[in-house]
Amino acid sequence: MDKKDSEEWLKARVEKANAELARQAGNQEALPAQLPLWPDSVRAVPNALLRGALFSISNVRDVVKKRTLLASVKGIEVRFKGERLNQTDLDTWETIIHLARTQDLGSQVRFSAHSMLTMLGRHHGREQHEQLKEDISRLTGAVVEITIKEEGQAFGGTMVQSYYRDEAAQTYVIEVSPQLLKLYQAGNTYIDWSERQQLGNANLAKWLHGFYSSHAVQIPYKVATIRDLCGAKASQRLGDFRKLLRTALDLLVTKETSITGWLIDENDCVVVTRRPSKSQKRYLER
Template identity: 50%
Template sequence: MTNTTSDALNNLEDRFQKLVTRKKTQQLQSNALVTLPQWPNGMRGTPNACLRSALFAGVQGNERIAYKKRTLLAAVDGIEVRYLGVQLNQSDLDVWMQIVHLSRQQLPGFCVTFSAYALLASLGRSSGKSQHEWLKESMARLGGAFVEITFQGRHTFGEKGFLRYYRDENTQRYVVELTESMLRLFEEGYTHIEFEQRQQLRKQPLALWLHGFLSSHAAPYPMKVATIHRLSGSSAKTLRDFKYRLRKALDALVSIGSIESYVIGDEAVKLQKRPSPTQQRFLNGNSH
């Protein structure tokens, strides 16, 4: 790479950093989110709105659909999610969770820098050309999506994109700024996701969605099969087909110790799981 090209790339990165620093100063002068919550290195903090809805669907990449208008997605009571863009799935959530994890010790508005190789390795992926292209596609989906989330009908967060980024095409190094509206979702409640368990569920999108959803509940309640089908954004055309996928996904959760047992009835699913220490304190009526 010539010195002229190198200087141009450095200037572009400097400009990106200056824009972010200017925004950071403006945010600190307003009622901005001060910092992200902290969590252990083996966990991934994730807003409940991302786990209790079809925003990051439990579907394979080849099953994605494009929402061509502001579409209301399935979500639990109290949350409304509207979305415009190419459907996000659990692999996109992996990317966003990892970037948030890298950013958790920085003030919102600052950039986080990483190499594509390091991010792929952290997600247990190889570093071949196809995986680099997969990461570029995921970053584009996360950057281009328009998300609008309303809580209890009281206030709405709307933002184009979960992140903004600069990429050096020679080094494949990323400089990423996470959008503040999406980070503010943490203020409405978040969950610690056990990263090692999640890694064991790779390429099992419905199991991944269930893992996140169930992690966000201290004591799972019986749920209708049709409700899980709707909330997960599943592409299964019939409930019979979905029940088959659901059984395989729940078997996977039992095998990694995420849940202890389950029973799928004619209409409802009943689960047994051991709450985490934090969730147990919640169940005992203590704050965490």
């Protein structure tokens, strides 16, 4: 093959490759640029994040060095690597995404540390500022892979894509991945923010609130299953966890959240009664 023939052959290969890339791009579903707009009174969270141990109830932050499968409901697989996340991290992440919903994903989300702490219902002292720094850093460093079996799709990445902080002004610029839209499209739940905030540091109650809010139909779950799904320590005795569970469920009722009652039946299954949201009512009517 002489030089001229080589150039023609290379040109043909490049054109063929470009044509194939264009074809593949044309077959991909275009992602909407923006999250759906939800009211200020709620936080929209993908169901996949509420139905497992990604945001656990534990305040002990183990470091997972290898991509590890976490407990989750059937149909969802969650793998994780990094410093474990808990309900405090979920509060912070929900609030960042709440701000991000008003603009294109991948755009810069700007806020002051003071305003973020106010939205989170925290004080504004040095300790709370340091906690916010840790929260955002942890969300940026934790690698998550979520597979929705029914959709045949997987999201892989970090909960926060990148951040910049102006130390003098104590302001943040944060970016989140546009691919998060896929998780929202697979199903999401509006979490009543005032109900969640009034639960304070009761991590198990907060987890249960999100978990049951993500179900239009309340399915009985065994106490042992809930212990695994919420990320409680596997070494914790089931009897001890059952006591904590009863206390958390009582708190949800006394705080007048959407959970109005509960019992643990003869099969050691937790059965709750709950007021469905407006969208869940429509779903149940259909």
